[in-house]
């Protein structure tokens with residue numbers, strides 16, 4: 001135990017030395033980390049671009065992991081991963097940067113995240129009744145010596161406050177506390193966020209992101225009826241379909257063999273965009289060409305549109321570990337991970353998941369997501385268990401000679 005402690009200190013020392021080296025290295029880069037003209041707004045735009053590219057990649061992985069409906073929030077996962085990127089170095093950082101399409105320089109990532117997070121905070125004077133909220137949180141083991149720099153960056157750039165919990169002594173209570181926060185934050189839409197086996201025994205930290213939005217359509221649907229929905233060219237079902245005729249942004253995406261429709265909501269700048277392949281069987285083709293779809297550059301034309309849209313409700317759980325591994329994020333999930341910047345303990349990520357919810361009906365949309373990552377120390381600091389509740393041997397020695405030895409089979413006997 002004592003030996004373990006000393007080793008822990010030693011590796012902490014190594015980490016500090018590395019931090020110092022890296023800081024010098026960073027200072028040299030600092031001069032050009034923001035190319036002339038790269039201000040905070042540009043950093044924000046770079047992050048939006050990065051996350052949108054990551055969205056398409058993650059969607060492909062999530063889409064191929066299931067046969068059915070999909071809903072995910074790449075933003076929710078992306079923010080946690082960008083925060084992790086800031087606390088990482090070496091190959092771990094490179095892999096995260098590549099998978100997330102992040103700008104090269106850490107400060108651009110940080111400033112971009114800040115611009116993005118603040119653009120998603122509710123407006124000071126909310127008009128209409130749209131609700132959009134997003135939060136990041138760090139739950140750390142009580143007494144864990146977090147790097148001040150990391151805590152500062154998490155707060156300043158990601159609006160992520162750190163809160164202490166006691167994972168080691170009361171795993172269930174910590175899970176309940178985190179789950180309760182997620183449930184409240186998402187208006188009850190994400191319940192039991194962390195499964196029973198979370199957080200893994202010995203966890204030192206759980207990073208959580210939650211997103212919730214609820215908004216009413218600018219033009220609510222006035223009619224709902226059973227209509228045919230073609231599952232494929234050979235299979236059809238009747239589903240509740242909402243209908244309206246309104247003046248809306250409509251786009252023809254000829255190169256993708258699809259049309260696009262934008263449904264705006266009351267208040268705020270939120271909108272929902274639907275992309276419909278020309279043909280009944282067209283979705284796989286469209287998915288294969290997702291990289292060519294730039295949501296921000298759809299050639300919208302305002303037109304009178306007769307809209308029919310099925311009502312839908314999807315709830316999903318995504319194993320982010322396997323999806324991220326497929327996107328090239330490997331080292332983060334091994335004990336080789338380089339997360340020196342989080343805490344004095346060397347750490348790696350063991351679990352990552354996302355739960356999502358969406359409901360689209362006549363009045364509007366409601367959607368929620370929560371993402372979480374469990375961070376474990378490489379050198380476990382949880383007390384090992386020694387519960388002598390069955391017969392055992394004992395020795396008394398002076399470290400060389402055995403002075404006494406014996407056994408206890410029944411402690412009641414003399």
Ligand SMILES: *[C@@H]1O[C@H](CO)[C@@H](O)[C@H](O)[C@H]1NC(C)=O
Nearest residue numbers: 254255256257282285286289
């Ligand atoms: C669009 O349809 C045309 C004609 O059927 C086809 O040649 C082309 O590959 C399709 N493009 C995409 C992106 O699906």
